[in-house]
Amino acid sequence: MNPELTERAFTPTAPYLVGREKVREFARAVLATAPLHHDPEAARAAGFADVVAPPTFPIVIAEATLQQLLAEPDAGIDFSRVVHGDQRFSYSRPIVAGDELTATLRVTSIKTLGGNSMVTSESAMTDAAGAHVVTSISTLVIRGDES
């Protein structure tokens, strides 16, 4: 692992438009049956502009920043050895259909422990007005060579 990755500035991703049907599709996949995720009227009654994305939805958008990280030529990350260690989503407000989100990646820490590397990164997502919506924080564990 290249420790200098933590210094690197990554380009913000192209805006991701959150679609109502995508929210519904993702909700079905995580067994999210609450009307807020499927029914615009129920969402409006609760004060939202449109259907609300389930809490783990930002992982769909974070995929683009993960690809940025893996594509760094000097990152030295072999994806077949990667295991997801932990995950967090910290929100300023819920994501709703119609949001246009841009994610900016930052590698916050790289640690080596017993031959494994642990890379923690954050993808901060902002809406079309530039306001923070959610930050996705992931730690990936890259298993070292086994003897």
Next chain:
Amino acid sequence: MSLLDGLEIGQIVAERTVHLTRDSLVRYAGASGDFNPIHYRDDVAAQVGLPGVLAHGMLTMGVAVQPVIDWADARGWVSDYQVRFTRPVVVDPALGADLTITAKVAAVDDDAARIDLTVTYGDQTVLGKAQVRVTTLA
């Protein structure tokens, strides 16, 4: 009634057993865009030394919070959610896998509650430090 009224530390707000099948994994792969073949191909899983096809960690995380959302029932929203992936969930092609989720109140403040999740598969927990912050909707 507000979400936080009468809520006590240690109170169980939701309990549920969820059945995952290979179909669930394929559906999640499509919805999330995570097409790592260890989540649907036995031969690839065996090749990399896994005990079988595994559920996506993010599927387990996504499913585990649902009982909390149903409990909150539009009186609150999930403002923070974190987990540690501690053990894999092997999904048998015929039998699937059952996850048991227990959601317990860990802390309450002015406008939010912290709900801790225990998620077990067989008799082992698969998520560590699984914490959900539910903030009340004004």
